[in-house]
């Protein structure tokens with residue numbers, strides 16, 4: 001079946017007991033055992049729950065994995081997966097990885113003797129140069145945030161298999177609708193389902209899909225041990241969000257392309273970062289490994305003063321962290337997602353004081369262009385914000 005159909009018909013769309021058109025929310029912490037000698041499928045919700053199970057089976061199907069897992073947040077998913085590493089292990093990580101991932105590696109797991117080296121994973125030579133005798137894994141995020149650097153997933157999977165490394169990829173920005181890293185040989189896919197999979201800025205959730213039974217058993221043990229599982233109401237909301245993923249991403253991605261090209265020609269915009277633009281460094285690889293460019297791009301208006309002025313004047317997008325929702329979200333990395341980064345490192349990565357990140361929602365694109373037009377008119381002073 002094609003992805004569009006699989007989003008709706010993946011074996012988890014019906015309640016087999018009643019025929020109900022959505023999986024019920026099994027709001028229960030424990031399960032009566034009718035016969036101790038023949039235990040039921042479920043015993044305690046930390047270990048398993050039918051609603052969460054439906055979501056876990058869904059992400060496994062969509063990513064082409066063997067089993068899936070749902071967690072209380074993207075960071076709970078990522079942190080639990082990283083517990084596959086042990087004291088003395090070394091991990092190679094994309095240098096512009098999500099801030100929370102950077103934090104757990106450098107401030108928490110480092111205390112338990114797990115070492116990380118952050119490299120530009122768009123450069124395969126930099127990856128092989130970072131290999132050490134104790135390197136056990138490689139963790140990549142592509143396209144990266146906020147300048148959308150593209151890592152070649154096939155190349156990384158090859159390096160990982162040649163060196164017996166566990167390969168992990170954060171697929172939040174593209175979702176399985178556009179990119180399926182397990183099909184390139186990756187071992188584990190992680191998601192912040194808070195973003196496109198949930199899609200409505202109303203749930204915090206994380207998902208994992210793994211390639212084989214052996215890994216599935218290990219992650220299952222860690223999920224049950226650490227206990228950062230997703231609640232049943234939120235599991236249901238993510239199941240519901242996934243049903244409209246195609247429709248949402250099709251519209252948002254189309255509009256992101258239109259807006260990125262429009263901004264590229266705007267006199268107040270110094271640079272636009274979007275993998276869908278043919279002059280983007282990662283355009284070629286992105287086109288080879290993904291079926292779409294996604295709904296997120298960044299653009300540089302040249303200065304902090306102009307960025308702040310634009311954020312004051314913009315009316316339609318909410319000004320916030322996060323991304324991947326039905327409404328457009330405009331963020332200011334220098335003071336939001338990347339505020340903790342030392343300024344010289346931030347500037348080196350192209351995250352200037354004029355850089356804004358746009359996650360395109362489902363608004364009419366002409367309305368978004370009109371809004372950006374007035375917000376980019378830096379000559380006119382403004383009085384009313386929204």
Ligand SMILES: *Cc1c(COP(=O)(O)O)cnc(C)c1O
Pocket residue numbers: 073074075076098100141145170172173191192193194195204205206
């Ligand atoms: C938001 C995000 C995360 C963290 O997910 P939470 O649900 O906020 O814990 C991880 N990776 C990426 C790429 C993200 O955008």
